[in-house]
Amino acid sequence: xxxxxxxxxxxxxxxxxxxxxxxxxxxxxxxxxxxxxxxxxxxxxxxxxxxxxxxxxxxxxxxxxxxxxxxxxxxxxxxxxxxxxxxxxxxxxxxxxxxxxxxxxxxxxxxxxxxxxxxxxxxxxxxxxxxxxxxxxxxxxxxxxxxxxxxxxxxxxxxxxxxxxxxxxxxxxxxxxxxxxxxxxxxxxxxxxxxxxxxxxxxxxxxxxxxxxxxxxxxxxxxxxxxxxxxxxxxxxxxxxxxxxxxxxxxxxxxxxxxxxxxxxxxxxxxxxxxxxxxxxxxxxxxxxxxxxxxxxxxxxxxxxxxxxxxxxxxx
Amino acid sequence: xxxxxxxxxxxxxxxxxxxxxxxxxxxxxxxxxxxxxxxxxxxxxxxxxxxxxxxxxxxxxxxxxxxxxxxxxxxxxxxxxxxxxxxxxxxxxxxxxxxxxxxxxxxxxxxxxxxxxxxxxxxxxxxxxxxxxxxxxxxxxxxxxxxxxxxxxxxxxxxxxxxxxxxxxxxxxxxxxxxxxxxxxxxxxxxxxxxxxxxxxxxxxxxxxxxxxxxxxxxxxxxxxxxxxxxxxxxxxxxxxxxxxxxxxxxxxxxxxxxxxxxxxxxxxxxxxxxxxxxxxxxxxxxxxxxxxxxxxxxxxxxxxxxxxxxxxxxxxxxxxxxxxxxxxxxxxxxxxxxxxxxxxxxxxxxxxxxxxxxxxxxxxxxxxxxxxxxxxxxxxxxxxxxxxxxxxxxxxxxxxxxxxxxxxxxxxxxxxxxxxxxxxxxxxxxxxxxxxxxxxxxxxxxxxxxxxxxxxxxxxxxxxxxxxxxxxxxxxxxxxxxxxxxxxxxxxxxxxxxxxxxxxxxxxxxxxxxxxxxxxxxxxxxxxxxxxxxxxxxxxxxxxxxxxxxxxxxxxxxxxxxxxxxxxxxxxxxxxxxxxxxxxxxxxxxxxxxxxx
Numbered sequence: 028x029x030x031x032x033x034x035x036x037x038x039x040x041x042x043x044x045x046x047x048x049x050x051x052x053x054x055x056x057x058x059x060x061x062x063x064x065x066x067x068x069x070x071x072x073x074x075x076x077x078x079x080x081x082x083x084x085x086x087x088x089x090x091x092x093x094x095x096x097x098x099x100x101x102x103x104x105x106x107x108x109x110x111x112x113x114x115x116x117x118x119x120x121x122x123x124x125x126x127x128x129x130x131x132x133x134x135x136x137x138x139x140x141x142x143x144x145x146x147x148x149x150x151x152x153x154x155x156x157x158x159x160x161x162x163x164x165x166x167x168x169x170x171x172x173x174x175x176x177x178x179x180x181x182x183x184x185x186x187x188x189x190x191x192x193x194x195x196x197x198x199x200x201x202x203x204x205x206x207x208x209x210x211x212x213x214x215x216x217x218x219x220x221x222x223x224x225x226x227x228x229x230x231x232x233x234x235x236x237x238x239x240x241x242x243x244x245x246x247x248x249x250x251x252x253x254x255x256x257x258x259x260x261x262x263x264x265x266x267x268x269x270x271x272x273x274x275x276x277x278x279x280x281x282x283x284x285x286x287x288x289x290x291x292x293x294x295x296x297x298x299x300x301x302x303x304x305x306x307x308x309x310x311x312x313x314x315x316x317x318x319x320x321x322x323x324x325x326x327x328x329x330x331x332x333x334x335x336x337x338x339x340x341x342x343x
Numbered sequence: 344x345x346x347x348x349x350x351x352x353x354x355x356x357x358x359x360x361x362x363x364x365x366x367x368x369x370x371x372x373x374x375x376x377x378x379x380x381x382x383x384x385x386x387x388x389x390x391x392x393x394x395x396x397x398x399x400x401x402x403x404x405x406x407x408x409x410x411x412x413x414x415x416x417x418x419x420x421x422x423x424x425x426x427x428x429x430x431x432x433x434x435x436x437x438x439x440x441x442x443x444x445x446x447x448x449x450x451x452x453x454x455x456x457x458x459x460x461x462x463x464x465x466x467x468x469x470x471x472x473x474x475x476x477x478x479x480x481x482x483x484x485x486x487x488x489x490x491x492x493x494x495x496x497x498x499x500x501x502x503x504x505x506x507x508x509x510x511x512x513x514x515x516x517x518x519x520x521x522x523x524x525x526x527x528x529x530x531x532x533x534x535x536x537x538x539x540x541x542x543x544x545x546x547x548x549x550x551x552x553x554x555x556x557x558x559x560x561x562x563x564x565x566x567x568x569x570x571x572x573x574x575x576x577x578x579x580x581x582x583x584x585x586x587x588x589x590x591x592x593x594x595x596x597x598x599x600x601x602x603x604x605x606x607x608x609x610x611x612x613x614x615x616x617x618x619x620x621x622x623x624x625x626x627x628x629x630x631x632x633x634x635x636x637x638x639x640x641x642x643x644x645x646x647x648x649x650x651x652x653x654x655x656x657x658x659x660x661x662x663x664x665x666x667x668x669x670x671x672x673x674x675x676x677x678x679x680x681x682x683x684x685x686x687x688x689x690x691x692x693x694x695x696x697x698x699x700x701x702x703x704x705x706x707x708x709x710x711x712x713x714x715x716x717x718x719x720x721x722x723x724x725x726x727x728x729x730x731x732x733x734x735x736x737x738x739x740x741x742x743x744x745x746x747x748x749x750x751x752x753x754x755x756x757x758x759x760x761x762x763x764x765x766x767x768x769x770x771x772x773x774x775x776x777x778x779x780x781x782x783x784x785x786x787x788x789x790x791x792x793x794x795x796x797x798x799x800x801x802x803x804x805x806x807x808x809x810x811x812x813x814x815x816x817x818x819x820x821x822x823x824x825x826x827x828x829x830x831x832x833x834x835x836x837x838x839x840x841x842x843x844x845x846x847x848x849x850x851x852x853x854x855x856x857x858x859x860x861x862x863x864x865x866x867x868x869x870x871x872x873x874x875x876x877x878x879x880x881x882x883x884x885x886x887x888x889x890x891x892x893x894x895x896x897x898x899x900x901x902x903x904x905x906x907x908x909x910x911x912x913x914x915x916x917x918x919x920x921x922x923x924x925x926x927x928x929x930x931x932x933x934x935x936x937x938x939x940x941x
Contacts, residue, residue: 059803066806067440068770069683069821075519076811078512111432112584121606177637185641192642198609198629289635293607301430306803 028334028341032327039323043316050315051093054308060085061109064306083109096312106309115313119295123317125195126294129286130279132214137221138272144222145229145268146261149237160226167223175216176289183212193291213290217283221275228271232264239263265336273329277322421939422627423900426648428634428657431610435589436568437509437516442653443630446931450612450628452568452595455483455502458826460904460932461922463733465562469497469569469596478557478862483565485548488619491571492600499550503542504572506552507531510539513580521830522564524859526553557862563827569596598623598935607632614935623935633657640664643895644671649939650896652931660893661776662720665915668895675907677894678918682825684726684889687767687784688809688818691845691883695763702882704753706743708791709784711888713745718779721916723888729824729831730875731889735868737875743882750791761792768808769819771799781819810841818843822886828871829859835884846883891920901938 061083062076080086084095099106105115148157167175183190191197196206236242237260245255284296295314302310334340427443434447449457456465456472470483489497509516510528523529526541541553554561571594578586588594593601598620599612610630614623631648633639636659642648643658644667651657658664668674687705689696696702715723727739754761767785772778785795795817800808808815825831832855834840838847854877858870878884893915898907905921912918 059801059807063807063811064803065440066803066810068802068806068809069823075512079515107585111590112435113433113590114585180638180641185644188645192645192647193633193635193638194608194631195605196608198603198605198611198631289638291607291633291635291638293605297607304802 028331032331035327035330039320042323043319046319047097047312047316048093051096051308051312052089054306054311055089055092057306059306061306061308064304065110096309100316105313108310109307110305115309118310119298119313119317122293122295122298125292126280126283126287126296128210129214129217129283129292129294130276132210133217133221133279133283134272134275136214137218137225137275140218141222141225142229142261142268145226146233146256148226148230149233150256152234157230160230164223164227167219168227172216172220172285173289175219176212176286179212179216180289195291195293213286213292216289217279217286221272221279224275225268225271229264229268232267233260236260236263262336266333269329269332269336273325273332276325277318280318280321419624419938420626421941422629423625423937423939424629424631424647424649425652426639426642426650426657427610427630427632427653428636428639428651429653430607430632430634431604431630433584433589434593435584436505436570437514437518438584440517442931446653447610447630448568448595449597449931450599450934451593451597451601452570453489453497453597454566454568456562456565457932458566461733465565470502472562472565474562475557476862478554478559478561480551480553481561481565482545482549482551485550486619487548489596490617490619491596492594492615493571493574494617495571495573496547497569497571497596498547499544500547501569501572502550503544504576505567505570506542507539508570508580508583509567511580514583518564518567520833524555524558524561524564526555528555556860558860559862559864559867560827560829560859563830566826571595599628602627618935620935624938625934628934636664640667643668643674643897646673646897646899648897649900650894652894658893658895660720660722660890661774662914662916665720665722665893666913669911669913669915669918673898674895675898675911676915676918677896677905678722678915678920679892679894679922680724680731680920681889681892682731683821683823684729684731685723685780685887686818686820686822687885687887688815688820688822688844689883690813690815690817690843692813693816695760698757699881700753700757701759702885703743704750704757704759704791705788705793706882706885707746707750707753708793709787709885709887710745714780714783715888718776718783719888719890720914722893722918723890724920726886726889728875728879729822729884729886730828730871730878731824732828732871734864735828735871735875737872739879740876741879743885747787747791754792759792762794764794764796765816767795767797767817767819768800768805768815769797770802770805784819809843813843813845815843822884828874829855829867832858832874844883846881851877899940901940903933903936 060080062080062085065079066076084092087095096106107114108118111118144160148160151157179190180192184192190212191205191209195209197209242255242260245259250259280296283292283294284300286292287294287296288300295317298310299314301307302314425446427446429441429443431443431447432441433439434444434451436448436452439445439448453469455468455470457468458464459466469489470485473482473484475481483499483502485497485499485502487496491497506522506525508514509518510522510525510532512519512532512534516522519532523532525539527536527539528541530536531539541555543551543553545551552561574594575583575586575588583589591601591604595601596619598615598618600615602611602613604610609632612628612630614626616622630652631642633642633648634657636657639648639651639658643651658668665676669676687709689702691697711725715721715725725742727742728737730737769781772781781797785797788795797819805818805820809818809820822835823831825834832840835843836846836851837855838849838852840847854870854874858867858874861867861870896902896905896907
C-alpha cells in the first residue's frame with residue numbers, strides 16, 4: 028500500500044506539469060492582458076503601459092515566460108501579484124483557511140446528513156418520507172445556490188435577525204459564538220446541493236444492497252436491525268458514496284464562489300474571480316496548481332478509502 | 344410508514360410542484376416589511392433648535408434649500424462603520440485607483456492640501472501654501488505639530504521623498520505625467536537625473552516646488568498622501584509596492600491609525616490622539632466590505648453598517664429598493680452629483696464620423712429626459728459637457744433637447760448612409776436597468792435611421808480596443824470628468840494622450856496646453872469655458888446623463904457638511920441633490936470631525 032501511495036504521488040507531478048502548461052497557454056491566449064486590465068474603462072490610467080509590459084516580461088515569447096515561471100516555482104517562488112505586488116503565496120495563503128473551513132463544514136454537513144437521509148429513505152422506500160425527500164432533493168439540486176442564499180438572508184438575517192448578514196466575524200467581537208454564527212448560513216447553503224446528491228446516491232446504493240442474500244442471512248441470524256443496516260448494508264453501499272463525496276470537493280470549491288460573494292466570505296473563489304478579471308497571471312497559476320493538487324489528493328484519498336472500506340480491494 | 348398509492352403520489356407532487364413554483368417566482372429583493380425592522384434603536388434628530396437652511400457654496404448649482412433639524416450635539420467617542428462595496432487591495436498612494444483606497448488614505452495619511460468640502464478649491468491640511476504671483480513656484484510651510492503615528496515629526500524631507508517617488512517610474516506611479524509640470528520631473532522620470540531639480544527643501548518645515556512653466560495646475564497634485572522617509576527611504580523604488588507598509592501596517596500622520604486589515608472583510612482604524620488638528624471625535628472607524636448589493640441592503644437596514652461609503656454603486660439602485668431605504672425610520676438618504684457620466688463616444692478616425700452634423704444628430708436623437716424619468720427612477724441629471732467642475736462654472740450653449748426631426752435632417756444633410764450598421768462597444772451590463780437603457784438608446788437611434796449592433800466586451804478587452812488599438816466604431820461607457828479639466832483633456836483629447844475619440848488636433852492641443860499653463864484659476868476658467876463651447880458644438884463624445892451618487896446613512900451618524908432631513912421623502916427622485924459634483928478622489932472629507940450617537 029505504501030508503494031501504491033508513493034507511486035500515485037509521483038504520478039501527480041507530470042499531471043500538474045501538464046495542467047500548468049494548458050492553463051498558462053490559455054490564460055495568455057485570452058484577449059487582453061494584465062496591463063489593459065489595469066486600465067479602468069471609466070477613467071483610463073496614467074501608467075506608461077508599454078514600459079509596464081516590458082517590466083512585467085509580457086513582451087517575451089510565451090514558452091520563455093512559462094519556463095521562467097516554472098523555474099521560479101521549482102525554487103518555491105510563485106512570484107508576485109501583478110495588481111497588488113504581494114507575494115502570490117501570501118495572497119493565496121491568507122484565503123486558504125477560510126475556504127478550507129467553509130468547504131470542510133459544508134462537506135461534513137452534506138455527507139453526514141445526506142447519508143442519514145439516504146439511509147432513512149432506502150429503509151422506508153415508497154413512504155411519504157421517501158417521496159418527500161425525493162421531491163426536496165430534486166428541488167435542492169435544480170435551484171441555484173444563489174436563490175437559497177437570498178432566502179436565507181431574508182429569513183434569518185433580515186426578518187428573524189438570528190444570524191449575521193455577512194462576513195467571517197464581527198470586528199472586535201469577543202463572543203466565542205460569533206464566528207460559528209457567521210458560518211451557519213454560508214456553510215448551510217453551500218451544503219444543500221451536495222446533501223441532495225449524497226442522499227440520492229446513498230438511497231440508490233442502499234437499495235442495491237438491502238435485498239441481497241447476505242442481508243437476508245444477517246437478519247436471519249437475529250442481529251439487531253441497526254447493526255444490520257449500518258455494519259452490513261451501509262458499509263457495502265459506501266463505495267459509490269465515497270466516489271460522489273470525493274467528486275464534490277472540486278464542485279464545492281467552484282460553487283463556493285457564489286456563496287463567498289453573497290456572504291462576503293474571504294475565500295479563494297472570490298480571489299479567483301478577481302484575478303481572472305485583473306488578468307493576474309501569477310495568482311491564477313498559483314490557484315490553478317493548488318486546485319489541481321487538491322483534486323488529485325482527494326482522488327487519492329478516495330482510492331485509499333475504497334481499500335479501507337472493502338477488504339477485497341488491494342493495490343499492488 | 345404506510346406505502347402511498349399512485350393517486351396520493353400525484354396529488355403530493357402537484358402540491359409540492361406548486362409550492363416550488365411559487366418559491367421560485369419570489370422576487371430576489373426582499374418585500375417591504377410589514378412591521379418596522381428591528382434595527383438598532385435610534386433617537387429622532389435633536390429638535391431643540393429651529394430648522395436651518397444650508398446655503399450652497401459660490402458657483403455651485405442651485406440645490407433645494409434643506410429645512411432640516413440641525414445635527415445632534417457633537418458627541419465624542421464611538422465607532423463608525425462605513426460599508427465598502429469593493430476590496431481594499433493596498434494603500435500605496437502611487438498606484439491607488441479606487442475610492443476605497445483614497446478613503447483609507449484620507450483617514451490614515453495627511454496631504455499638503457485637500458479639496459474643500461464643496462470641491463471649489465484646495466484648502467490647508469498639512470501645510471499652508473504661498474504661490475508665486477505668476478504660478479511659477481509654490482512654497483509650503485508645514486504644520487510644526489504634525490507627527491507620524493510613530494512619533495516622528497513630518498518634515499520637508501518626507502514631502503520631497505514622497506513627490507520624488509511619485510515621479511519615479513519604478514514605483515509604477517500613475518502620476519508620472521501629471522507631475523512632470525515640476526521642473527526636472529520629466530528628466531528624473533526618464534532616468535536622466537538622480538533627483539528632481541524643482542523640489543527644493545528650504546528648511547525642515549519648508550519646501551518649495553518650482554514649475555517647468557507658470558501654472559495653477561500644481562495645487563491639484565497636493566492631495567498626495569505624504570509617506571515617512573525614515574521608514575521607506577531605504578527601500579528600492581521598485582520594491583515599495585511589496586512592503587507590508589502598503590498592506591497591513593501603514594504609518595501616516597492622519598487622524599486615524601491603522602489597526603488591522605482583514606482580507607476582504609474589514610479595515611480597522613483607531614483615533615490618533617496626537618493628531619495635529621485635534622483628537623478625532625470618533626474612537627475608531629471600521630470599514631466593512633460587503634460586495635453583494637442585497638446583503639448591503641440588509642446590513643444597512645439592520646444597522647450592521649452605518650452608511651455605504653464607496654463605491655456608491657454598492658447598493659441596489661432600483662427605484663423600489665431605494666424607496667425601501669426611505670421607508671426605514673432609522674435611515675436617511677443623501678443624493679450627490681456624480682463625477683461619472685454615461686457617454687456615447689465615436690472614433691473620429693473613421694470617415695463617416697468626421698462630419699459633426701452626424702454626431703450632433705446622435706445627440707438630438709436620444710430622449711434623455713424620458714430615459715431618466717422612466718428607467719432610472721428620476722435620479723439622474725442630464726449633462727452636456729465633461730466641464731462639470733464647479734469652479735469652471737461652465738454652462739453649455741446647446742443642451743441638445745430631444746428632437747428626432749432635427750436629427751434626421753442633420754443626417755440627411757451630412758449624407759449619412761442609412762443602410763450602414765454600426766457596432767457599439769460596451770462593457771457588460773450590470774443590471775436590468777442598464778440593459779433596458781441600452782435597448783432604449785438603440786431603439787431611438789434606429790428611429791432616426793442609425794442601425795446599431797451592440798457588443799459587450801470584458802473590461803480589459805474594451806480598454807485595449809478604445810484606449811490602445813482605437814479599433815472601435817462607437818462606444819457606450821461611463822466616464823469620469825477627473826479631478827481637474829486639465830487631467831481629463833490631457834488624457835482623452837491630446838495627441839500624446841490616449842485620444843480614444845481621435846479628436847486631437849494641433850490647434851486643440853495648443854488650447855489644452857494653454858489651460859495647463861494658465862497662471863491663475865480665473866485664467867484657466869476662461870480657457871476651459873472656451874474648450875467647453877468647442878466640445879459642445881463639435882460633440883466628439885456625447886455626454887448623456889449622470890446617475891446621482893446615492894448614500895444611505897444611519898441617523899446615528901453626524902457628518903460635518905451634511906444635515907439629515909427630519910423626514911424622508913417617498914422616492915429617491917424627491918431627495919434633493921446635495922453639494923457640488925465631487926471630483927475624484929473621494930468626498931470622504933475631514934473624518935476627524937465625524938461623530939456617531941451611541
